Amino acid sequence: MKYQTRRPAIILLADGTIFHGKSVGNKEATSFGEVCFNTGMTGYQEIFTDPSYFGQLMVTTNAHIGNYGATNDETESDTVKISGLICRNFSYTMSRKDAEESLESFLDSSNLFAISDVDTRALVAHIRDNGAMNAVISTDVDNIQGLKEKLKKIPNMAGLELASKVSTKEPYFFGDENASIKVAALDIGIKRNILRNLAKRDVYIKVFPYDTSYEEMKSWNPDGYFLSNGPGDPEPLTNAIQVAKDIINADEPLFGICLGHQVIALAKGISTYKMHNGHRGINHPIKNVVTGKGEITSQNHGFAINKEEAAAHPDVEITHYHLNDDTVAGIKIKGKNCFSVQYHPEASPGPNDATYLFDQFIENIKKVTV
Structure with missing residues (x-):
């Protein structure tokens, strides 16, 4: 089963807070961006391809992501625009008749790094209270200091032309x-x-x-x-x-x-x-x-x-x-x-x-x- 090969992963926020999860698929990857959350219960594919989300690490508050797969009719641009996905439960199987591929396949073709098994309620509460901030998601869990140094170099969204x-x-x-x-x-x-x-x-x-x-x-x-x-x-x-x-x-x-x-x-x-x-x-x-x-x-x-x-x-x-x-x-x-x-x-x-x-x-x- 795929869940047996997933790697440990972390979310490191700019304020030093760390949340833990697992990679979606057996990937070694690191991705930076401004962490934010979307409260929609559906529409994840449209969200991921919306150009307005360029450069952001997306936290989905809905507990289940990927359960209805992906289809070409639900893209808002030619490519995925978020810089990474953070979710609670990632579904590797899809249950919609009209789906053309799984969300895992869709994200793989866009080379997008995603992590699951995260306590997204705690993460969203932290962002809500402390504000949107830069963050990094990574499977390089033993290199916290190195990730912190790289994260410091990521420009803030304020003043950023995208x-x-x-x-x-x-x-x-x-x-x-x-x-x-x-x-x-x-x-x-x-x-x-x-x-x-x-x-x-x-x-x-x-x-x-x-x-x-x-x-x-x-x-x-x-x-x-x-x-x-x-x-x-x-x-x-x-x-x-x-x-x-x-x-x-x-x-x-x-x-x-x-x-x-x-x-x-x-x-x-x-x-x-x-x-x-x-x-x-x-x-x-x-x-x-x-x-x-x-x-x-x-x-x-x-x-x-x-x-x-x-x-x-x-x-x-x-x-x-x-x-x-x-x-x-x-x-x-x-x-x-x-x-x-x-x-x-x-x-x-x-x-x-x-x-x-x-x-x-x-x-x-x-x-x-x-």
Whole structure:
């Protein structure tokens, strides 16, 4: 049995705390990243392939991971983006009829190191109380001091620009070229389901690399613009911030999600900050201030925009709040055709309460094109 050949492994946190586990498979490996946790009960494949998680060691709070296998339909990018997986129970067998391969096979093909048999409840409680921090997972259990020295050299997520690591290298198209609406998307870590949600609303999308200028995007003559989700600190994204400024100044239709939301806020002079441990899960409660309704949402972010600055800004209206901690979850720019949200209306994984935001974006485009 595979469990008999697994190697002892550790999680070493930047504060010196150590948790123990076992390697998934008989691997000798070491991986570094910022440790964070996701509370979703399902959707592990979408989480692992979400570009917003680039460079992070993912702790899954659901006790069983891998039990329904993997399928090509549930990837959000071409490759696994997390730097490592930490779980309680890893299932080497799958029980879903539609699964194309086991999760072990899927992770092996991506050369991703995973460890299981970890007390994830204790680990999550530690992160929750002490904040997200860098960590290392390794089977080199007898070299604690050496791992500590290497861990000290890993850069912190604050100030780290990662969009360039996950963005497309060349522009590409998605959807029906005969669609009635054209949208130019700036890829700073875009998920496939965002493109699917736009395409099924009669939108043809051209996806541009992270460092593309507004002028180059505009030369395609789009009807609207989109700023995607993505990993890392938004403040170093000077080009994306300038693009947002240019689009807003031109009063073109603009929609931003997650990192794109933060970029739009920075374009209006609202600062961002690194959160204690972020929001990562598929059941986060949001209040829509405009409608008064609540939404259950999918979220994945470690940074947020400054609430006081947003509330005091004469050009900004706060449209959504996170009900757990009252952080800003959505804004719109007064007098401009621009809005953004801090969460993921495209879900994948997660609920579909917020898909109306894509319809809102389409309506905003039609107001100026019809």
